[in-house]
Amino acid sequence: MNRCFARSIAGFNVNKVCKLSCISFCTLIESSKIDDPIEVIKPPKDDDPIVVAESPEIPIWVKISENEDDFVLPSLSYWIDNYKRNEAKGYDETTISNKSDIDAKKITKVLRERFESLDSVVQALNDSRVTPSESLVAQMLKRFDNNWKSAYGVFIWAESHMGAKFSPAMYDVLIDCLGKSKKFDLMWEVVKQMVDIGENYVTINTMAKVIRRLGKAGMHEDSIDAFRRIEEFGVKRDLLTLNVVIDSLAKEKNVERANDIYLEFKDEIPPNSHTFNSLMHGWSKARQLGKVQTTMDEMREHGICPDVISYTTLIEAYCCEKDFRKVDLLLEEMQEKGCPPNIITYTIVMHALGKSKEIDKALKVYDKMKARGCVLDTSFYSSLIYILSKAGRLKDAREVFDEMPERGIKRDTQTYNTMITSVCKHTQEEEALKLLREMETKGVNPDFDTYAPLLKMCCKLKRMKVLSFLLTHMSDNNVSVGLGTYSLLVRGLCMNGKLKHACSFLEDAVMKGFIPYDTMFKMVETELEKEGMSEEKKRIQELKLIQPNTC
DNA sequence: GTAGGGTTAG
Numbered sequence: 001m002n003r004c005f006a007r008s009i010a011g012f013n014v015n016k017v018c019k020l021s022c023i024s025f026c027t028l029i030e031s032s033k034i035d036d037p038i039e040v041i042k043p044p045k046d047d048d049p050i051v052v053a054e055s056p057e058i059p060i061w062v063k064i065s066e067n068e069d070d071f072v073l074p075s076l077s078y079w080i081d082n083y084k085r086n087e088a089k090g091y092d093e094t095t096i097s098n099k100s101d102i103d104a105k106k107i108t109k110v111l112r113e114r115f116e117s118l119d120s121v122v123q124a125l126n127d128s129r130v131t132p133s134e135s136l137v138a139q140m141l142k143r144f145d146n147n148w149k150s151a152y153g154v155f156i157w158a159e160s161h162m163g164a165k166f167s168p169a170m171y172d173v174l175i176d177c178l179g180k181s182k183k184f185d186l187m188w189e190v191v192k193q194m195v196d197i198g199e200n201y202v203t204i205n206t207m208a209k210v211i212r213r214l215g216k217a218g219m220h221e222d223s224i225d226a227f228r229r230i231e232e233f234g235v236k237r238d239l240l241t242l243n244v245v246i247d248s249l250a251k252e253k254n255v256e257r258a259n260d261i262y263l264e265f266k267d268e269i270p271p272n273s274h275t276f277n278s279l280m281h282g283w284s285k286a287r288q289l290g291k292v293q294t295t296m297d298e299m300r301e302h303g304i305c306p307d308v309i310s311y312t313t314l315i316e317a318y319c320c321e322k323d324f325r326k327v328d329l330l331l332e333e334m335q336e337k338g339c340p341p342n343i344i345t346y347t348i349v350m351h352a353l354g355k356s357k358e359i360d361k362a363l364k365v366y367d368k369m370k371a372r373g374c375v376l377d378t379s380f381y382s383s384l385i386y387i388l389s390k391a392g393r394l395k396d397a398r399e400v401f402d403e404m405p406e407r408g409i410k411r412d413t414q415t416y417n418t419m420i421t422s423v424c425k426h427t428q429e430e431e432a433l434k435l436l437r438e439m440e441t442k443g444v445n446p447d448f449d450t451y452a453p454l455l456k457m458c459c460k461l462k463r464m465k466v467l468s469f470l471l472t473h474m475s476d477n478n479v480s481v482g483l484g485t486y487s488l489l490v491r492g493l494c495m496n497g498k499l500k501h502a503c504s505f506l507e508d509a510v511m512k513g514f515i516p517y518d519t520m521f522k523m524v525e526t527e528l529e530k531e532g533m534s535e536e537k538k539r540i541q542e543l544k545l546i547q548p549n550t551c
Numbered sequence: 552g553t554a555g556g557g558t559t560a561g
Contacts, residue, residue, distance in 0.1 A: 212552070247553065277553045312554045347555045355557090379555050386556070414556060421557080449556075491559070519559090 103130050104139055111140070111150040114511040121153030122160075132158035134166070139478060141173050146482020148181035149513050149525075168194070169199050175206055179213025184222075187213070195233055202233045204215065208244045215248035220257055223248060229262075243274050255291075258282050271302065275278045284317035292317045308334070312345045319352035324361075327352075347380045354387025362387055378409060382418040389422035396493025397422055417449045424453035429461060436473075446477050452488060459492025464501065483514045490520045494527050502527070503536055510543050 028097045030391050035179065110128050115121045130136075144150040155174050159166055171194050178187040207230055214223035227245040242265055249258035258279060262271060276299040283291035292314055296306055305312075311334050318326045327349060334341050346365055353362035366384060369376060381404055388397035400420045404411050416439050423523040425432045432454055439446055451474050458467040467489075474481055486509040493502035502524055509516050521544055528537040 208552075211555070244552080251552080274553050281553070307553095309554050316554070342554090344555050377555095382556060390557095418556065452558085488558095495560075 001483045030416065068323030081225050096120040100133070100136065103133075103136055106130055107140060107154065108143065110428060111144060111324055112145075113152070115149060115513075117154070118153055118156070121149055122157045123152060125157040134162075134170070137166070138170065138173070141170075141177060141391060142480070143478045144480055145173075145177045146185070146480040146484070147512060147514075148178055148183050151177045152186070165197055168203060168206070171201065172203075172206050172209055176213065179209060179217075182217050183215070184214070184219070191233060199234060202235060204235055204240060204244075207233060207235050207241060210249045211241075211245050215245075215252040215254075218252070219327065220249060220252065220254050224257065224261060237269075239269050239272060239275075242269050243272075243278060246275055247278040247281075250278050251285070253286065255279065255286050255288075256274060271304075273299070273304050273307055273310070276304065277307075277313060278304075280313045280317075284313055286322070287320060289317050289321060306339075308339055308342055308345070311339060312341070312348060315341075315345060316348050316352075319348060322352070322356050324353065324356075324358075343374065343377055343380055346374075347383050350380075351383040351387060354383070354390065357391070359387060359391040359393075371416055376407075376409065378404075378412050378415050381409060382414050385415070385418045385422065389418075389425065394422060394426055411444065413439075413444055413447055413450065416444055417447070417453075420450060421453040427457060427461070429457060429463070429466075432457065433466075446474075446479060448479055448484065451479060451485075455485070455488055456492050459489065459496050459498070462496060462498055464498070483509065483516070487517060487520055490516070491523060494523050499524070499527055499531060499533065500536070503540060506540065507543060 106128055107125065107130055110124050111121070113124065114126070132154075137154055140154045141151050144154070155170075156164070160324065171190065175187055175190055178184075179189065187210065191202060191206065194206065207226065211223045212219075212228050214226060224245060227237070227241060230241055234242065242261070246258045246262055249255065249261065259282075262275060262279060276295055280292050280295045283289075283295060296310055296314060299306055299310065311330060313326055315330050318324075318330065320369065331341055331345070332350070333344075346369055350362045350365040353359070353365065369380075381400060385397045385400055388394075388400065397419070401411070401415065404415065416435060418436050420432050423435065436446065436450065439450070451470055454470055455467065458464075458470065471481060471485075474485075486505055489505045490502045490509075493499070493505065506516060506520060506524055509520075521540065524540055525537055528534075528540065
């Protein structure tokens with residue numbers, strides 16, 4: 001009785017009847033792309049047989065809709081072609097019942113619930129009767145890396161079933177995840193656990209993650225402190241770790257402290273080019289051109305010759321000042337000194353020219369490189385696509401994108417992201433979704449930056465159905481749906497008159513244990529006020545008072 | 552994780 005019959009799911013032929021368990025059916029429904037031409041005759045309930053039949057007319061989706069508004073009737077028929085193709089490939093029950101896939105989906109389903117505490121996550125996972133594996137955990141940590149409670153829950157649950165400790169690398173992933181969510185007490189607890197497991201469990205990688213995550217959270221003194229005490233964790237305090245802390249501080253807008261640390265330790269730990277390059281980069285980002293130059297001088301005084309990275313950093317600093325005359329001089333100097341510019345140097349120069357509306361000069365850099373037979377890479381092309389699109393030349397940008405394979409350059413995530421962003425900026429919805437689909441067929445993995453412009457565009461166009469499709473798509477592709485996503489959605493929906501949806505996303509974020517930015521609340525409240533929706537406003541204000549559970 | 556992707560609107 002636990003089996004049910006389904007017909008014509010997701011483009012399967014009507015004549016082809018497949019047997020699916022309830023769970024398979026639900027996972028299929030959950031993972032199915034938008035606008036499948038199906039009609040669920042009977043809503044799925046546990047242990048209930050399900051009958052699905054093809055809708056005779058337009059595709060209708062009747063499943064799980066509590067709110068009609070969420071499921072706008074489809075217009076994106078081209079997704080359906082995809083299914084036709086899948087059908088041709090013989091996509092059937094065997095494909096969808098792949099065990100590890102099913103496990104991943106089961107776990108994901110469990111983790112999408114809202115949990116009060118870490119213990120309740122672990123409990124729910126215990127009840128799921130899934131047997132954990134190392135690869136399943138790795139996948140889930142990635143999928144939920146913006147959601148510490150789920151990630152840590154999976155980790156604890158799995159380790160308790162595996163009968164052995166995870167590898168140091170897996171622990172490092174957990175450390176990074178907790179640091180990303182600013183759960184520093186928990187992060188340190190895990191570091192201590194690692195120390196207790198045995199020697200060499202904590203490595204320079206672990207401590208680099210700790211230092212960088214503290215730095216990113218603006219806790220610069222804590223990150224410096226972690227470096228000072230690093231030997232307590234069995235990691236040497238050497239040039240490698242010194243460079244990590246200097247680089248982290250320089251990147252996190254605290255190059256002054258980075259410089260302090262360099263001065264404090266330079267006698268004990270003699271710096272190398274890496275140290276100076278990080279400092280130069282920090283000064284450049286702080287828009288302190290003079291300091292970039294003096295750091296380079298100091299480098300020479302230490303008997304270290306500036307390398308291509310030092311020069312490139314200096315050039316980037318002049319690019320920020322739009323001093324392109326000086327940039328040209330430096331490019332010449334590099335040639336003379338036998339340290340010629342490389343592809344990265346040229347990409348920076350071209351990009352800066354393009355951003356400064358000097359598109360013709362930027363294209364001259366491109367021509368020069370082509371003429372010289374330079375090997376151009378994907379990042380270079382992404383820059384080119386970006387500046388062309390920014391200059392309003394979307395057609396040219398697309399042409400460059402299309403030409404890449406002919407020139408033997410593989411289009412990667414970054415290339416697709418740039419193209420998708422460009423197309424979305426011009427609100428070409430179909431094109432944008434086609435590109436996402438193309439990524440799928442070409443096996444290029446999407447990341448957060450792939451979805452962000454698409455989600456924004458959907459907010460603008462009020463495409464709620466596509467939006468919900470994209471969110472599922474994200475998670476299915478192991479791109480974690482975190483605070484960044486919620487923030488984008490709340491803002492986007494608020495600004496485009498989808499207030500109720502903005503509220504429910506805000507609520508969802510709180511329930512998932514995220515602490516929304518103040519601006520998210522403010523924006524929603526102001527809009528609700530404007531619309532005179534006092535009931536909802538009260539609800540949101542109450543939401544603010546909910547203190548997230550820390551364990 | 553020593554240098555290259557652009558983000559919040561009006």
